[in-house]
Each structure stands twice: as structure tokens, then as C-alpha cells.
Amino acid sequence: xxxxxAWLLWLWMSLVIVGAFYYAPVAxxxxxxxxxxxxxxxVPMAWTSFLAFIxxxxxxxxYLVRRNPRHDRSAGVAVQLGLLFGVxxxxxxxxxxxxxxxxxxxWDPRQTSILASLxxxxxxxxxxxxxxxxxxxxxxxxxxxxxxxxxxxxxxxxVPRITFxxxxxxxxxxxxxxxxxxxxxxxxxxxGLGFATLFFWMHNLQRxxxxxxxxxxxxxx
Amino acid sequence: MWQTISTWALEATxxxxxxxxCEFRTRYALNTLALxxxxxxxxxxxxxxPLGVDRSHGTAVLPVLLWIILxxxxxxxxxxxxxxxxxxxxxxALRLSATPSxxxxxxxxxxxxxxLALEVLVTPAYVIMTSLEVASPWLLVAVLAAGGYGLATGxxxxxxxxxxARSKGTLFSVLSFPILLPLLVLAVELTRGATAGDPGGVxxxxxxxxxxTITVAGLMLFPVVWNP
Amino acid sequence: xxxxxxxxxxxxxxxxxxxxxxxxxxxxxxCLAGLLAADGGTIAYQENxxxxxxxxxxxxxxxIAPDLAxxxxxxxxxxxxxxxxxxxxxxxxxxxxxxxxxxxxDRLAGNLSSGMRQRLRWGFALLHSxxxxxxxxxxxxxxxxxxxxxxxxxxxxxxxxxxxxxxxPSSLDFHHVANHLDLGA
Numbered sequence: 001x002x003x004x005x006a007w008l009l010w011l012w013m014s015l016v017i018v019g020a021f022y023y024a025p026v027a028x029x030x031x032x033x034x035x036x037x038x039x040x041x042x043v044p045m046a047w048t049s050f051l052a053f054i055x056x057x058x059x060x061x062x063y064l065v066r067r068n069p070r071h072d073r074s075a076g077v078a079v080q081l082g083l084l085f086g087v088x089x090x091x092x093x094x095x096x097x098x099x100x101x102x103x104x105x106x107w108d109p110r111q112t113s114i115l116a117s118l119x120x121x122x123x124x125x126x127x128x129x130x131x132x133x134x135x136x137x138x139x140x141x142x143x144x145x146x147x148x149x150x151x152x153x154x155x156x157x158x159v160p161r162i163t164f165x166x167x168x169x170x171x172x173x174x175x176x177x178x179x180x181x182x183x184x185x186x187x188x189x190x191x192g193l194g195f196a197t198l199f200f201w202m203h204n205l206q207r208x209x210x211x212x213x214x215x216x217x218x219x220x221x
Numbered sequence: 222m223w224q225t226i227s228t229w230a231l232e233a234t235x236x237x238x239x240x241x242x243c244e245f246r247t248r249y250a251l252n253t254l255a256l257x258x259x260x261x262x263x264x265x266x267x268x269x270x271p272l273g274v275d276r277s278h279g280t281a282v283l284p285v286l287l288w289i290i291l292x293x294x295x296x297x298x299x300x301x302x303x304x305x306x307x308x309x310x311x312x313x314a315l316r317l318s319a320t321p322s323x324x325x326x327x328x329x330x331x332x333x334x335x336x337l338a339l340e341v342l343v344t345p346a347y348v349i350m351t352s353l354e355v356a357s358p359w360l361l362v363a364v365l366a367a368g369g370y371g372l373a374t375g376x377x378x379x380x381x382x383x384x385x386a387r388s389k390g391t392l393f394s395v396l397s398f399p400i401l402l403p404l405l406v407l408a409v410e411l412t413r414g415a416t417a418g419d420p421g422g423v424x425x426x427x428x429x430x431x432x433x434t435i436t437v438a439g440l441m442l443f444p445v446v447w448n449p
Numbered sequence: 450x451x452x453x454x455x456x457x458x459x460x461x462x463x464x465x466x467x468x469x470x471x472x473x474x475x476x477x478x479x480c481l482a483g484l485l486a487a488d489g490g491t492i493a494y495q496e497n498x499x500x501x502x503x504x505x506x507x508x509x510x511x512x513i514a515p516d517l518a519x520x521x522x523x524x525x526x527x528x529x530x531x532x533x534x535x536x537x538x539x540x541x542x543x544x545x546x547x548x549x550x551x552x553x554x555d556r557l558a559g560n561l562s563s564g565m566r567q568r569l570r571w572g573f574a575l576l577h578s579x580x581x582x583x584x585x586x587x588x589x590x591x592x593x594x595x596x597x598x599x600x601x602x603x604x605x606x607x608x609x610x611x612x613x614x615x616x617x618p619s620s621l622d623f624h625h626v627a628n629h630l631d632l633g634a
Contacts, residue, residue: 064445116399116402119398119399119402120399120400122395123395123396123398123399126392126395126396127382127383127386127392127396130383130386130387130388130392131385131386131387132387134488135449135486135488136385136386136449139445139446139449140382140385140386140446142445143382143442143445143446144382144396146438146442147378147400147438147442148399148400150434150435150437150438151399151400151403151431151434151435151438154403154427154431154434155399155402155403158403158427158430228537231534231537232534232535232537235531235534235535236535239520239523239531242522242523242527243520243522243523246522247522309518309520309521310516310517310518311518311519311520313484313512313514313516313517313518314517314518314519314532314573315535316483316484317482317484317507317510317512318507318532318535318536319535320504320535321503323535448483448503449483449484449485449486
């Protein structure tokens with residue numbers, strides 16, 4: 001069953017890639033219209049990075065309530081993947097920014113937000129590295145994840161709004177426009193679904209890998 | 222019910238008094254904060270001073286540098302509140318005796334007074350040494366108060382977290398910076414507004430909202446961090 | 450690592466936990482004190498069948514451990530007064546214990562000898578008149594008079610209906626022990 005789902009995911013993502021290049025039209029209002037195809041990968045990766053963080057926060061809360069180490073492990077793996085997808089989203093975003101706006105980095109509110117979230121993921125992982133005892137590691141990182149959750153709305157929505165309004169950026173981030181060609185929307189949402197599934201699939205694999213590694217270490221003693 | 226609140230407040234006050242009593246006898250935190258802040262201050266003003274900073278550049282750059290000085294001074298001097306309890310092993314006695322929320326508030330108040338004292342020392346010196354013209358001094362005071370509160374609260378909670386981990390020095394900066402980033406952005410914007418005479422608009426309520434959020438988060442998460 | 454440990458103590462009784470170094474005596478006491486989380490199993494705190502929350506547990510349990518430390522910059526009296534305020538009890542009981550143990554109150558805690566520090570630990574443990582005493586090597590560093598007075602304090606505690614769990618390297622130092630848990634070998 002799991003193998004079937006994995007193959008289904010592979011097929012889905014292949015269709016997404018094909019659709020990104022052949023089915024969806026280019027977005028005409030971009031400077032280099034062809035570059036708009038990056039949206040089908042860049043945006044879903046950013047969404048997935050954010051999804052990873054929400055998942056980690058949920059697992060952290062579940063850990064604190066139930067004190068089940070599995071939830072702690074799930075949270076840790078989720079943040080690792082969140083960092084991975086976040087880095088990919090930042091890189092693809094920078095590539096697009098270079099093509100569209102001429103510079104790799106523009107201090108566009110969204111670029112800044114995702115960079116801040118990367119810092120947060122890295123900090124969380126550093127905390128996990130710095131604590132040896134499993135119970136302490138689980139408790140401290142769960143607390144930090146929830147603290148991050150409390151601060152996230154400020155990072156992602158409120159502060160960018162404020163800095164944006166205080167410094168009107170002449171270059172408008174046009175990927176926020178919703179009046180997209182329906183075909184673009186199809187591929188975009190399909191890609192989003194594909195990346196989210198990819199996240200859960202990778203999460204499952206990595207979580208099981210870490211669990212097995214831990215058990216092997218325990219057997220060695 | 223009032224009795225529980227008043228005894229709780231007495232506990233928090235006892236912690237606050239103990240912190241300051243120990244601090245007065247060693248003066249460790251005050252010395253660290255002051256030394257760090259003034260050294261950084263001198264470096265900054267010396268680099269800017271002889272070259273002179275014209276007004277437009279001043280408004281852009283100087284508010285940021287002020288908050289950087291405050292942030293790094295806090296990182297140098299504040300984590301000690303919890304780290305020292307673990308290192309001198311007095312944390313065990315505290316865990317056995319104290320109500321976690323009262324302990325958190327007592328430590329928070331202590332750190333808050335440290336941060337406010339730091340700001341009172343640093344800001345006038347900074348304004349004078351960089352010849353910063355402040356159009357709305359009252360807004361600056363408000364930003365320093367609200368921003369300082371956020372700095373103290375966030376730092377207290379992060380200090381509690383890292384006190385139980387290894388490599389505590391660098392870990393504090395790594396963990397606290399993402400959490401304090403929104404606060405810093407808001408504080409810098411408002412400080413900029415204070416120097417330029419711009420009222421700041423929606424940023425002030427947001428800063429207060431951040432302070433409230435981090436206080437609630439601290440009160441709720443501290444017992445989790447403190448007790449096994 | 451502790452496995453399969455269980456036992457009972459009734460009011461007025463003392464349980465002695467013995468074993469060589471590293472057998473887990475301190476770990477057991479730390480778990481009972483709420484300072485360490487067990488990886489598996491449960492520790493339930495109940496009084497007359499009703500479970501106790503953290504604050505109630507803190508109120509009823511007194512602990513002595515070799516690494517229990519106090520604030521070096523404060524005097525003995527200031528230390529005790531601080532913890533009394535935290536526990537919301539008058540400092541008189543603890544100060545009374547310390548005067549029985551002949552500990553000078555105005556000495557800075559950082560300037561105490563190891564024997565004096567042990568006396569301060571007794572003052573701290575009995576400060577809030579706890580029901581349960583968890584004592585890890587309670588007579589460590591004591592001279593003969595100090596140990597005698599401490600044993601009297603323990604006897605009085607048990608006579609008043611208190612309970613005690615005492616961890617000690619050897620069982621030879623105690624008589625009339627109700628329960629003996631040996632973690633040795």
C-alpha cells in the first residue's frame with residue numbers, strides 16, 4: 001500500500017512538472033514571462049515550509065500534553081524538513097528575484113519573513129543538538145517551538161505589513177495577485193498538494209529512520 | 222482569592238529582592254552590562270563621530286545601532302539569572318521551594334530593571350556622542366520602555382531554556398534573536414520615527430501586542446521549561 | 450538505571466535505601482522529589498486518596514542531597530528567610546533547627562565549611578515542617594555532636610507521624626528501620 005502511494009506521488013509530481021511547462025500558460029505581466037513558471041515550485045515550497053512549522057508546533061503541544069517521545073521525534077523531523085523546504089524556497093525566490101527585479105535580495109517583506117523563519121528553524125535544531133538527555137531535549141524544544149508559534153504572526157504578517165507601509169517599495173511583489181489564469185491556478189494548487197504530500201512522505205521516512213537509529217544505539221549499551 | 226494573589230506577589234517580590242541583594246554584593250551583572258554597553262558605544266561613536274554623520278544618514282543608521290548595542294548588552298549580561306542558578310546548583314533548592322510563575326515574574330522584574338537601567342545609562346550617552354537629534358523625545362521614552370520590556374521578557378524565558386542546555390553562551394544569542402526580531406524591527410522603526418518626528422502610527426499598538434504575547438507565552442511556558 | 454523498584458512506607462516509619470555508589474539511590478530520591486522525570490512508570494502523590502499537585506507536593510516534602518546548595522552571597526539567615534518567604538512559612542522553625550545545630554546565622558553561606566553546609570541543609574529541609582523527608586546521605590560531613598542532633602531531629606519527625614526515605618551507603622548506621630530497600634549488586 002505504501003509503495004503504491006509512493007508511486008502515485010511520483011506520478012503526481014511528474015504531472016505537475018509537465019503541467020508547469022506545457023499545460024500552464026506564462027504569466028504575461030512579468031518581465032521575463034517564462035520565468036513565471038518558477039511559481040509552481042517556489043510558492044508550494046514556501047507553503048510546505050510553513051506547513052512543517054505548524055506541524056512541528058502541533059506535535060510539540062501534543063508532546064507536552066501526552067509526553068509521548070514519538071511526538072517529540074515527529075516535531076524534530078518536521079523542523080528539519082521545514083528548514084530544507086525553506087532553504088529551497090529562499091533560493092528559488094532569490095533566483096526569481098534576480099530575473100524579475102535585477103537583484104538576488106530586495107528586502108521584500110516575504111523574502112525577509114522566510115529568512116527569519118529559517119533562522120528560527122536553525123535555532124530550534126541547535127537547541128536540540130545542545131541537549132543530551134531525551135526528556136529535557138523534548139521538553140525544551142517543545143517549549144521553544146510554541147514560543148516560536150506565538151511570535152510567528154508578528155514575523156509573517158504584522159511586521160512585514162508595517163515595514164512595507166513605512167517604506168513603500170516601488171517594486172510590487174506581483175505573485176500575490178489572485179486573478180490568475182485558471183490553468184495556472186490548477187497547476188499551482190496541484191503542486192501545493194504534491195509538495196505537502198511529499199513533506200509527509202519524507203517525514204514518515206525520516207522519523208522511522210531516526211527511531212531505528214535510536215533503538216540501535218540503545219541496543220549497543 | 223485575594224490572599225492567594227497577595228502571597229504569590231510576596232513570593233515574586235522575595236525573588237526580586239534576593240536577585241538585587243545578591244547583585245549588589247557582587248555587582249556582576251551591572252558591571253558586565255555597563256562595560257559591554259559603553260565599550261560598544263565608544264566604538265560606534267568613534268567610528269561615526271570624526272567622519273560626521275549628516276542628518277539623513279543619521280536617521281537611517283543611528284536608531285539601528287542603538288538597539289544593536291542594547292540587544293548585545295542584554296545577551297552579554299542577562300542569561301546569567303538562570304545560568305548561574307544551575308551552575309552554582311542553587312536551582313535545586315529553588316525547584317523544591319518556589320512557585321514557578323512567581324519565580325518567573327520575580328526574575329522578569331529583576332531583568333526588566335536591569336534593562337531599564339541600561340537604557341537610562343546608554344541612551345543619553347548615545348544621543349550626545351552621536352549628536353542624534355530627537356524630534357519626539359516622549360515617543361523615544363515610550364519605545365525604550367515598551368521595547369525594553371519585550372527584550373527583558375523574551376530574554377528571561379530564553380535564558381531559562383538555555384540554562385538547562387550546554388554551550389549556553391552562544392546558544393542564547395542563537396535562540397533569542399529569532400524571537401526578538403519582530404520586537405527589534407518595531408523598536409527600530411519607532412525610534413526612527415521619534416528622531417524624525419513621525420508619530421509611528423500602527424507600530425505602537427503592535428509593539429504593545431508583542432509585549433503582551435511574549436508575557437503570556439513566558440508565563441505559560443516557564444513551568445514547562447523549569448520542571449521535569 | 451533503576452528497574453523494578455517498589456516499596457511502601459507508613460506514617461512514623463522510615464525506609465532505608467542502600468547500595469554501592471552508582472546503584473541509583475540518589476536517582477530514586479530525585480525522582481521522588483520531583484527533580485527528575487522517570488523514563489517509564491509513574492510516581493503518584495496522594496494524601497488520603499486525593500492526588501496532589503506540584504505546589505502541594507512541594508509543601509509536604511523536605512529534601513536533603515549532597516549537591517543541594519545555597520546562595521553564597523547571602524548569610525545563613527538571609528538564605529533561610531528567602532526560602533521561608535518562597536514557601537510562605539515563618540522562618541522560625543528553620544532558624545530553630547539551625548540554633549539547635551549551632552550554626553552561626555550571620556555567616557555568609559559561601560564561607561561555610563562542609564559540615565556547616567550540611568547543617569544548613571537540615572534547616573532548609575525542616576523549614577516548612579514537611580510530612581515526608583527525602584534524605585540523601587543526611588549525615589555526610591557531620592561531626593559526632595552534629596550527627597547526634599540530626600538523628601534526634603529525624604526521630605522527632607518520625608514520632609510526629611512524619612515519613613522518611615533515607616539513602617545511605619551502608620545500613621549499619623541505622624536501627625529500627627521499618628523498610629529496607631537494597632539496590633546493591
